[in-house]
Amino acid sequence: MENSIKEDKLLRGGQFLVKETKAEDVFTPEDFTEEQKMMRDSVKEFVDREIWPKKEEFEKKNYALTEEVMGKAGELGFLGVAVPEEYDGLGMGFVSTMLVCDYISGATGSIATAFGAHTGIGTLPILLYGNEEQRKKYIPKLATGEWFGAYCLTEPGAGSDANSGKTKAELTDDGKNYKINGQKMWISNAGFASVFIVFARIQDDKNITGFIVEYDKENPNGITFGEEEKKLGIHASSTRQVFFNDTVVSAENMLSERGNGFKIAMNALNVGRIKLAAASLEAQRRVTDVAVKYANDRVQFKTPIAKFGAIKSKLAEMATSAWVGEAASYRAAKNIEDRINLRLEAGASHSDAELKTFEEYAIECSILKVACSEDVQNCSDEGIQVLGGMGFSADTPMESAWRDARIARIYEGTNEINRMLAVGMLIKKAMKGHVDLLGPAQAVGEELTGIPSMDKPDFNELFAEEKDMIKKLKKVFLMVAGRAVQKFGQDLEEHQQLLMAASDILIEAYMAESGILRAEKNVKRFGEDSQKEQIAMARLYLYHAVDIVNQKAKEGIASFAEGDEQRMMLMGLKRFTKYDRMPNVVELRNTIAEKLTSENKYCF
Numbered sequence: 001m002e003n004s005i006k007e008d009k010l011l012r013g014g015q016f017l018v019k020e021t022k023a024e025d026v027f028t029p030e031d032f033t034e035e036q037k038m039m040r041d042s043v044k045e046f047v048d049r050e051i052w053p054k055k056e057e058f059e060k061k062n063y064a065l066t067e068e069v070m071g072k073a074g075e076l077g078f079l080g081v082a083v084p085e086e087y088d089g090l091g092m093g094f095v096s097t098m099l100v101c102d103y104i105s106g107a108t109g110s111i112a113t114a115f116g117a118h119t120g121i122g123t124l125p126i127l128l129y130g131n132e133e134q135r136k137k138y139i140p141k142l143a144t145g146e147w148f149g150a151y152c153l154t155e156p157g158a159g160s161d162a163n164s165g166k167t168k169a170e171l172t173d174d175g176k177n178y179k180i181n182g183q184k185m186w187i188s189n190a191g192f193a194s195v196f197i198v199f200a201r202i203q204d205d206k207n208i209t210g211f212i213v214e215y216d217k218e219n220p221n222g223i224t225f226g227e228e229e230k231k232l233g234i235h236a237s238s239t240r241q242v243f244f245n246d247t248v249v250s251a252e253n254m255l256s257e258r259g260n261g262f263k264i265a266m267n268a269l270n271v272g273r274i275k276l277a278a279a280s281l282e283a284q285r286r287v288t289d290v291a292v293k294y295a296n297d298r299v300q301f302k303t304p305i306a307k308f309g310a311i312k313s314k315l316a317e318m319a320t321s322a323w324v325g326e327a328a329s330y331r332a333a334k335n336i337e338d339r340i341n342l343r344l345e346a347g348a349s350h351s352d353a354e355l356k357t358f359e360e361y362a363i364e365c366s367i368l369k370v371a372c373s374e375d376v377q378n379c380s381d382e383g384i385q386v387l388g389g390m391g392f393s394a395d396t397p398m399e400s401a402w403r404d405a406r407i408a409r410i411y412e413g414t415n416e417i418n419r420m421l422a423v424g425m426l427i428k429k430a431m432k433g434h435v436d437l438l439g440p441a442q443a444v445g446e447e448l449t450g451i452p453s454m455d456k457p458d459f460n461e462l463f464a465e466e467k468d469m470i471k472k473l474k475k476v477f478l479m480v481a482g483r484a485v486q487k488f489g490q491d492l493e494e495h496q497q498l499l500m501a502a503s504d505i506l507i508e509a510y511m512a513e514s515g516i517l518r519a520e521k522n523v524k525r526f527g528e529d530s531q532k533e534q535i536a537m538a539r540l541y542l543y544h545a546v547d548i549v550n551q552k553a554k555e556g557i558a559s560f561a562e563g564d565e566q567r568m569m570l571m572g573l574k575r576f577t578k579y580d581r582m583p584n585v586v587e588l589r590n591t592i593a594e595k596l597t598s599e600n601k602y603c604f
């Protein structure tokens with residue numbers, strides 16, 4: 001197994017906050033191997049042939065088309081990228097898994113959802129938690145698209161509170177089977193799946209248990225379905241209620257152990273979250289692409305609208321969010337891939353290596369899910385605006401892109417839940433000593449009360465100011481979250497608005513840093529002249545991040561600190577969010593927009 005990275009250089013989950021990352025140690029999309037580029041191009045070619053031209057059909061709720069496209073994706077191996085070769089998959093690493101998910105998802109949210117539900121939450125629980133017989137029986141069929149998978153966790157009364165489901169599994173008298181009774185809701189792929197991962201409670205267990213339940217139309221075994229849900233977007237993604245009426249499942253189909261279902265459900269979601277971030281990227285690229293072409297063509301006041309500053313600003317912001325999303329998603333993906341490989345080298349089984357790693361990087365998975373799902377929404381919203389009335393028309397791809405993007409903030413854990421999880425998990429890691437937050441938080445506390453350092457970075461060095469700013473943004477998080485933990489202890493989880501504000505600071509620090517590191521690495525290898533637009537995007541994103549951090553930190557500080565303490569923290573915040581050299585944001589946006597319009601496409 002090839003392993004270019006040494007353990008000491010590999011950032012552990014959550015460690016980005018307290019450990020400086022060097023540009024040469026991050027993976028960026030410019031690092032894709034030839035094999036990965038070939039994979040990307042073949043997925044793109046598939047989407048341009050099978051999905052993009054049929055967008056209208058997807059909007060007309062052609063569920064059969066979704067099933068057909070999924071079948072073809074299976075034939076080409078796209079459903080089995082992450083599946084080991086011994087189970088008829090391609091056995092590629094996590095970066096390639098993200099890559100396929102990214103490029104297959106951009107043309108319609110219907111395929112993005114069907115693909116995500118099948119390859120992620122529909123397949124992974126068996127791959128990661130199934131025993132050898134279960135894997136041998138189901139994974140090859142799922143990897144090749146012979147069967148499709150669905151994941152039944154949500155119920156009418158159990159959404160975000162996923163462990164509260166009422167579906168029951170009762171052992172039959174002979175001890176050989178379980179009978180499942182209950183109602184599941186919002187189940188993606190329900191209309192065409194043959195394998196359902198079902199979570200049910202045995203007796204009065206504290207935690208639910210996972211089961212693999214087969215569905216065969218000829219022998220429905222007590223499984224019935226509600227009508228297709230009428231949804232705002234992802235029109236051709238099948239979403240139904242699933243009812244289990246004395247559904248008999250062999251006891252051998254229990255996943256892992258009794259009571260382990262909540263853990264399975266959550267770990268499958270960790271992977272789903274980072275893949276959802278990837279699934280938001282190509283949509284942003286395509287939307288930006290359409291907007292750039294339209295802006296170049298559309299003439300008003302005898303001028304192509306692309307020449308107007310108001311439009312340039314939008315195009316630049318759209319491209320920037322896509323580009324930074326790529327930087328952060330693939331940075332985390334490679335950390336995950338490297339960590340899995342290190343665990344495999346140390347003798348862990350494939351499933352163990354993956355499981356432990358996804359658990360370790362759950363913070364980054366939540367950060368990316370929130371950031372990229374909100375970026376794709378903003379990007380498609382501005383895309384509509386660039387097209388004006390035509391953007392509002394269902395005849396252009398903006399309208400469905402906007403509707404499709406909306407679901408990403410809801411499923412795989414709502415963005416509120418993910419925001420709180422990100423901070424909560426980080427604090428837990430600190431308490432367990434996995435990430436040293438205490439030392440750095442104390443240092444920030446001392447800095448606040450000490451004499452401010454007059455040391456300045458060497459501004460002749462590219463990104464000196466920006467890298468210094470990233471360090472300061474991390475200090476803001478440590479200052480706000482550190483003090484909040486001291487103040488509220490275990491009760492912090494009751495202070496949700498404070499947690500949400502802290503989470504936004506964390507998210508912005510990770511995303512902005514990823515953008516700066518990508519640009520820096522590219523400047524080092526390709527030269528500054530060729531990277532001026534990337535430099536501009538990294539700076540533009542950071543500029544917004546600083547504003548958000550400032551606003552959220554103020555909100556947080558004012559919510560729990562008073563008098564001298566509040567004044568001290570606000571002064572610290574001012575220092576930590578102050579630019580020595582304020583960037584010229586208008587010029588940055590113009591640089592980015594001019595490149596986009598001259599290339600007439602999303603060109604980064």
Ligand SMILES: Cc1cc2nc3c(=O)[nH]c(=O)nc-3n(C[C@H](O)[C@H](O)[C@H](O)COP(=O)(O)OP(=O)(O)OC[C@H]3O[C@@H](n4cnc5c(N)ncnc54)[C@H](O)[C@@H]3O)c2cc1C
Nearest residue numbers: 151152153154159160186187188410411412413414416417
């Ligand atoms: C199109 C679609 C496809 C889906 N696919 C699947 C699938 O394949 N399988 C599956 O099992 N599920 C699926 N879901 C369900 C999805 O995961 C849930 O909708 C989601 O987890 C939210 O649950 P809920 O809808 O019950 O909302 P609720 O949990 O009722 O949340 C409502 C609001 O309250 C907030 N909220 C809830 N609890 C808290 C809290 N503790 N603190 C602060 N705010 C809170 C939420 O953030 C949200 O804003 C799908 C949903 C949709 C719409």
